Amino acid sequence: MxxxxxxxxxxxxxxxxxxxxxxxxxxxxxxxxxxxxEPRATAIVVFVDFSSSVSKADLALFQQELTTQIIPSLSAGDRILIAPITERTLTDFRPLVDVTLSAKPQFNGWLDNVLRYNREVKDVEAQVIQLKDKLRTEVAEVFAKPRSSPHTDIFSSVILANKVFHNESRRKVLVLMSDMVEDSPPYRFETVSWNPATNQKLLADLDAKGLIPDLSGVCVYVSGASAKSAEVAESIGDFWVAYFKQTHADMDPSRYAHVLLHWPPAKGCSFD
Known part of the structure; x- marks a missing residue:
């Protein structure tokens, strides 16, 4: 018993x-x-073309896309940097906006108090809402100031984006708001005689000058693409798609357009 x-x-x-x-x-x-x-945070670098070739209507469109598409898509832990494309993009680089949103606290089921964790999450969410409202105001101020540049140095913008993304652990997204008509010596796309051999020659020259950085893991968007004719616009678009392929970036032709398409980035866009 x-x-x-x-x-x-x-x-x-x-x-x-x-x-x-x-x-x-x-x-x-x-x-x-x-x-x-929990989704991984995203680092978004936006270069805006303020050169004389971009119309006021296009600048208004860029501002609208920032305030109605890009900023609303931001989440806790994300970073957004906005900088101008000018004739001195590389030598006179100064971000117009550079904001990092507060990250959500990590929850450990073994140690953390659930009620306290939920309060901290709500605090962060409130901070994110406030920062996004502040961002909209800052963007409005950026576009309200008169800015103009006689030339367009897009290649230097891509080089700078690569530097900004260096050692970046967040998902990386590059947005170029520009007509994509490079106009800086010695590259003046409006005067280029586009033919099947042009892209190869240009890419070889750019590579020799160190102007094709490694953008592996970067998702690329283009908004504002245009030119003096549909034929030239198509040729320039083909060049940029080939260029970004050389950089190993994720540049799907569907994201190269006159307006911002397919935003926000899909999870499969160059992201692990």
Missing amino acids: TTRLLLSLRVTACGGMLLAASILLAAGCTSSSSQAT
Whole structure:
């Protein structure tokens, strides 16, 4: 009788320990899975063309796309940097806007208090809303100031984007708001005689000058693409698609357009 009672107690104790372990393991798994499903933050670099070749209507469109598409898509932990494309893009680089949104706190099911964690998350969400409102105001101020440049140095903008993205752990997105008509010595796209050999010659020359950076893992968008004729615009578009292919960036032709298309970036856009 005593032996049976002891065995029963042992079995009950073991069952209790197994049940407790299962509960703890479930809590740990829930914590891990919640962290795993948390989306990775994104770093967005936007270069805006303020050269004389870009019309006021296009500048208004750029501002609209920033305030109605890009800024609303920002989440906790994201960074957005906005800079101008000018004739001195590389030598006189100064971001017009550079904001990093507060990141959500990490939840550890073993250590953290759920109520306190939820309060911290709500605080961060409120901060993000305030920062996004502030961003809209800053963007409006940027476009309200008269800015003009006689030339367009897009290649230097791409080089600078590569520098900004260096050691960046967030998902990387480059947005070029420009007509994409490079106009800086010695590259003047409006005067180029476009033919099947032009792209290869240009790319070889750019590569020799170190103007084709490695943009692996970068998702590229173009808004504002245009030219003096549809034929020239198509030739310039073909060049840029080939150029970004050389940089190893993710530049799908569907994201090269006169307006911002397919925003926000899909999870599969050069992202792990």
